[in-house]
Amino acid sequence: MGEIAAALIYAYNWDTLDRQTHLIVGWIYFVAAWASLVVINGIITYMLTPGRWLETGNFWAGFFNPTYWPSLFIRSAMAVGLAGIFGLVTAMWESSALRERVVRWAGWWLVLGIASLLPLSRWYFHDFPAYSRGYFNGMYVGVHHAMLGAEVYAGVALLLALVFALLRPKLMNPVVVAVLLVAGIGIMGAGEYLREFSRYPYVINRYIYANDIRVGQIEDIVANGVAKTSPWVEGSAADPHTYGRQLFAMECGSCHSVAGYRAMRKFARGWDAKLGSEILLHLPAVRETMPPFAGDEHDRAALGSYLASLAPATPSGANEKELGQQVFAIHCALCHSIGGQRRPLDFKGTDPEAIVGIIGTLGDINPDMPPFTGTDAEGHALAVYLSNPRQ
């Protein structure tokens, strides 16, 4: 309210206010705006790191949570940096001698703001939940790009500001300002992306999952099934395909679409119903960013069968090794890589018949592993591929 009033006062009275009133309104605007940050920051950071609130339910414990202070400082620094950039934008409209002064002044804001982001982000990241620090090890392409992007944008912004704002302000021009604008917003966007990603699979860390199911509810739903715990599904009355589709809408729809964003049609290519059902049993093991599936065997069977119906495909190949590669892509690649970082498999040089034996008894090796659901021919092809995966 205070901010809006101040903004409106400025909009209508910028030229008519005396200096003192002008400045008072400006200071009130600043205090109100920063106070908004102080409050909102408590809410946002609580969602990622609820801290002691999880045990005590105390408001202040939730508000002044582990990432509150680093986030407050890093957001303030970002605001200072962006203010510098916006100051440069306004300076472009000024043609008098004042322009050079404004450019230099704005340049300092930009440099101080953006340069502080590096140490501040170290501090912020240090208090992240343990599990989400694991997301930054290079496994997730989006995270990798965001981190790289933030670093590049920050570097470009600082360099351009140093040269065109601080050292040679006469050379500052709209093109440089445009680049700085993109860079500034890019840094912020990258930061927000990383923060949001770090929340997976929760919306409120260790309290509510991203699909709105509470951690405390999972046990009940697994034991009793979705139909008994939610009135929004048809239940046993509906045909399995409809029921599966409703389960998908309810438990997956917050993050996945069928054919658009994070399309399940892409991820579930070639699945059979049994594979789908088994994967649902081990979702967090498949991918740490996923919540567990809340439902009983009937629910898993229905959803697994629905997911398998989205993009059925029979693996095929010009030769057995190619077929094996496709089988690997469908049945194993969700959790394993050949070499690499995801539970790497290295059967190079092993006799394919021995590998076939292993494929048949996956559950004995690791109870978390779904059994192999392909045909014998596919299993053999897979073994051939694994024993010599290189092209």
Next chain:
Amino acid sequence: MNLPIPLPDPMPLPAPVWLLHTLLLLTFFLHVVFMNCLLGGTAVALVCAMRRTSSAFSGRLAGDLGRLLPSVFAFTITLGVAPLLFLQVMYGQFLYASSILIGVPWLAIIGMVVLAYYGVYFFSMRGHEPNGKTTAVLALVVLLLAAVAFVYSNNFTLMLAPERWLDLYRANASGWNLNWSEPSLLPRYLHFVLGALAVSGLGLIVMALRQQEDGYRQWLIEQGSLLFTGTTLLNFGMGFWFLVKLPGPVRLAFVGGNGFATALLGVGLLLPLAAVAHLILAKANKSPKRQLAIGISCGLLTVAAMVVMRDVLRNLALAPYFSPNQLPVAPQWSIIVPFVLLFVAGLATLYYMLRKVTIATREQVAAQKLQ
């Protein structure tokens, strides 16, 4: 499980129900007054812009309103946040379910409001002398805001009718729904829209009282009183239609079944009559300021009574399913007290700022006159 009413938030309420309730009604009242001025004000501006060639005062009012409307818009939106949050705390499981069921029109509000906002600014900046183009834009703005109001009426009636939710979900699970099967939807919507026009009539009178020029001031008072009186008298009929279309038990409560509800309805019928009476008295009076002030106050009190009545209606409709009093309460006074203090401090700062600016501009104008 019979009805798909989501479980309420398991966290206890952070303040006693009476306090949350009071704050809900208080902040909603403030929001509604500004919203009425926005919805009604844009409509009045449109009519004035259309009449600009035949009436100089109309053209002038269109320009004056154009300067005011962006601020009214801003305050309407900002003041809407608080009541929405209090509503969510107490009735969230109903509000969010109904919002999702009509998800597409509900989210479309954002686009419609953004467009309307642009339209208002467009009119404001070009509106000193309205022309065909600015008038057409204003007409679009009025249509958009009327559509937004309609979606709101849909959501706030649907949240009271959980027995309809599963059917709507089965009809379209992607949110392309409205609450057409609600009998009171249309009368409720029209009653509130007419009310908005009435309140903007009062707004015109308030504008008039700050005018120096006699002819314009008189005209504004006349137009404002006419607008208020005409729409209010129409609204008696609309209100009756609204009452008749309410579900049986709720209607009965207002006509004798529930003491408080019936008294409210009585007050809600008398206050607008008192307002109209004072506006008529003001016409006959040489120095009508007092009558006008009382008329405006009665009008605003009517809005307040209606806000409370709307809340009573909500609780009566939900009574078979839920009451906020059922929710567990664990007051955290350590946050309530700072909240109230900040709220008061915020209002004081607003007042201080506006006063400083008003004095400063008055001094500026005076200084310019001297030159």
